[in-house]
Amino acid sequence: MPSASNALTIRLTAPARATTIGELTSAVAAAGGMTTALDISDSTPQAMTIDLTVAGTSADHNEEIVAALNDIEGVQIERISDRTFLAHLGGKITVEPKMPIRNRDDLSLIYTPGVARVCAAIAKNPEDARRLTIKRNTVAVVTDGTAVLGLGNIGPLAAMPVMEGKAALFKRFADVDAFPICLDANGVEDIVAHVKAIAPAFAGINLEDISAPRCFEIERRLREELDIPVFHDDQHGTAIVAVAALTNALRVVGKKLEDVQIVQSGAGAAGTAIMRLLMKAGARHVTVADVNGIVNPERDDIKNGDDEQLKWIADHTNPERHRGTLQDALRGADVFIGVSAGNILTGDDIATMNTDAVVFAMANPTPEVDPQEAAKHATVVATGRSDFANQINNVLVFPGVFRGLLDARSETVTDDLMLAAAHALADVVTPDELNPTYIIPSVFHKDVSTVVARAVSRAVERDEQAQAPGPKTEAIALMNIPTKRTGSQRADA
Numbered sequence: 001m002p003s004a005s006n007a008l009t010i011r012l013t014a015p016a017r018a019t020t021i022g023e024l025t026s027a028v029a030a031a032g033g034m035t036t037a038l039d040i041s042d043s044t045p046q047a048m049t050i051d052l053t054v055a056g057t058s059a060d061h062n063e064e065i066v067a068a069l070n071d072i073e074g075v076q077i078e079r080i081s082d083r084t085f086l087a088h089l090g091g092k093i094t095v096e097p098k099m100p101i102r103n104r105d106d107l108s109l110i111y112t113p114g115v116a117r118v119c120a121a122i123a124k125n126p127e128d129a130r131r132l133t134i135k136r137n138t139v140a141v142v143t144d145g146t147a148v149l150g151l152g153n154i155g156p157l158a159a160m161p162v163m164e165g166k167a168a169l170f171k172r173f174a175d176v177d178a179f180p181i182c183l184d185a186n187g188v189e190d191i192v193a194h195v196k197a198i199a200p201a202f203a204g205i206n207l208e209d210i211s212a213p214r215c216f217e218i219e220r221r222l223r224e225e226l227d228i229p230v231f232h233d234d235q236h237g238t239a240i241v242a243v244a245a246l247t248n249a250l251r252v253v254g255k256k257l258e259d260v261q262i263v264q265s266g267a268g269a270a271g272t273a274i275m276r277l278l279m280k281a282g283a284r285h286v287t288v289a290d291v292n293g294i295v296n297p298e299r300d301d302i303k304n305g306d307d308e309q310l311k312w313i314a315d316h317t318n319p320e321r322h323r324g325t326l327q328d329a330l331r332g333a334d335v336f337i338g339v340s341a342g343n344i345l346t347g348d349d350i351a352t353m354n355t356d357a358v359v360f361a362m363a364n365p366t367p368e369v370d371p372q373e374a375a376k377h378a379t380v381v382a383t384g385r386s387d388f389a390n391q392i393n394n395v396l397v398f399p400g401v402f403r404g405l406l407d408a409r410s411e412t413v414t415d416d417l418m419l420a421a422a423h424a425l426a427d428v429v430t431p432d433e434l435n436p437t438y439i440i441p442s443v444f445h446k447d448v449s450t451v452v453a454r455a456v457s458r459a460v461e462r463d464e465q466a467q468a469p470g471p472k473t474e475a476i477a478l479m480n481i482p483t484k485r486t487g488s489q490r491a492d493a
Contacts (some may be wrong), residue, residue: 001389002055003032007083008062009053011041015074017442025071028054031068032061053083087189092164093171093180110172113394130203130409139178139204139402141166142195144185146211147234147269150364159209162350166208166233166398173449174399176406178206188214192221199226201408206398207232212269213309227411231401237394238419240401241440242274242337242360243281244425245392248439249380254358255334261354263333265326265368267295267313275317275335276282277422279416287318287333289326290340296323327352332359336378342366347373380436389437396440397421400449404456417459424455 014020025035034055042049052069052344056062076423080275106112122128130136146152162182170178181198185191191214195205205228207219215232222230232239250257262283264271275286288295290310297303297314298321305311322329326344330336331352333487337360338345343482345368350359357378361367371388374381382390401421405413428441428451441448 007055009081011051011079013047013076027068031065033065033132092168138202140181140202141178141206144182144183148209156184169395174403176446188217205230215269229405229410229413231413233398237270237398238270238274239277240397240422241392243277243422244292245440247339247426249358258282258284260334262335263329264288264337285328286431293325294322294329345369350374352375390446395443403453408457408460410460420459421452421453424451
C-alpha cells in the first residue's frame, strides 16, 4: 500500500485548463499511487505551478508515478523532493542548553570558574552526578549496525538514522534524553569494552540492532559488569509488546495462556525473548520452529551443533516433542507468533489451526502470512506494520520502560519487571474497548508511557524490598558501599 514513508512532493508546471487537476490525480491513481496534497503556488492565464504530494509503495514505484505525470500533455516536472529524506536532513535530534548564556555572569555559572566547584563535589561524592548532571535522564542507544531491521548488516554509519529515530522517540514519548552511539567495533569483547568506557555518562543502555547470537553474550556481560540497566530492545521490547498483545487476544477468544498451544516461527533474538517471557507469564505449550523445522533436542544440527541458545530452546520448549515442519506444528495450534521471514505461510496453513486462532505475523516489512488471508481463518490477526490493525511495535514500551527504570534509579532489568510492563500495557485497553482489531493501544495513546513507567518503577521497588536485608534506609546505605570493581564505569552510578 502507498505510505507516507514513500511520499514525494513534485513541483510541476501544467497548462491552465479546466481538466488539469483531474488529469494529474487520475494519472497518479492509474499508476497505483495516492495523491495526498495538491497546492497551486503560482498561476497565470496560460499555466499553473503546482506542488503535488503523492505516496507510492517504493522508490521504484515512485519513479513510475513521476513517469505517468510526465506523459500528460503540457506537464513539465521542475523539482522532486523525497519527503522522507527531507525529514532526515541534518539529523532528527538536537542538544540545547537548559539555561540561557547571555553574559559573563551566566558563563561563570555554567562554565568556568563555577563548574569547577561542581566537578569537585562529584569527585568527592560520585552519587551527586545523578543530581548535578544530565546522567539522571540519559540513555545510550548503542549499535554496531550488524542487524538493522529489514536491512541487515549495513554498518554503524548507515545505522545512524535508525538510532537517531530511536532517540527522538525516547524524547517524544517519555522525555528521556537518549543519544545515538554507533560503534565501529568488532566482536563481543570490543563492543563490551566500548560500552563500559562510555557508561559513566548514562543512566541506562539500550542495545539495538546487534546480530545474534553475539547480542545475547553482549547483554549478559554488560548486565554483569555495569550497575546501570541494560536493555536489548530487539529482544525484550518485542517480547513485552507481544506478551501484552497476546494477553488481550486470549481475552478476546476466551482462552487461557496456560492451556493454549503456541507455535513460534523464529529462534533469534526476538523469538528467544518472546518465548522466555511467555513461559515466565505461564505458557506451558510452546513449540518453536526455525529454518530447519521444529526445534527438537533430537534434531541432528542441534544434537551435534554448538549453538547453546538453540539447545536451551530445544530443552525447554516443545514438551510434546513434535517433529517436522512449521506447517506440521501449526495443525491444531491456538496461537502463531512469527518473528522470522515474510511469506512463509498461506491462508490454507492458518486454516489448519484451532478455532478462534490468534495470528501474530510480525516479520517486517513483509509478514509471515498475508494478514488479509490470515483473517479469513483466524479471529485475531496482528502484524508489525502500521497499515494493518493491531501493530505490535517496540515503541509502545521502550520509552516507558526506561522512564520507569530511570525514575526508580534501577541498576538492572529483571523478568518480573518486564512482565509487569507487559501486563500494564495490556490493561491500557479497557474491557469496553477490547475487540479483535484492537488488542493493543496506539503508540499515541496518552497513557501508554506513563502506565508502563509506573508499573516498571513499582516492580523495581518490589525487587529492592525483596532483596534488602532490612528497612529501605539500610538498602540505600548499602548502595554506597564501595565495590571491588574499579574504573570509571562503576564509580558514578
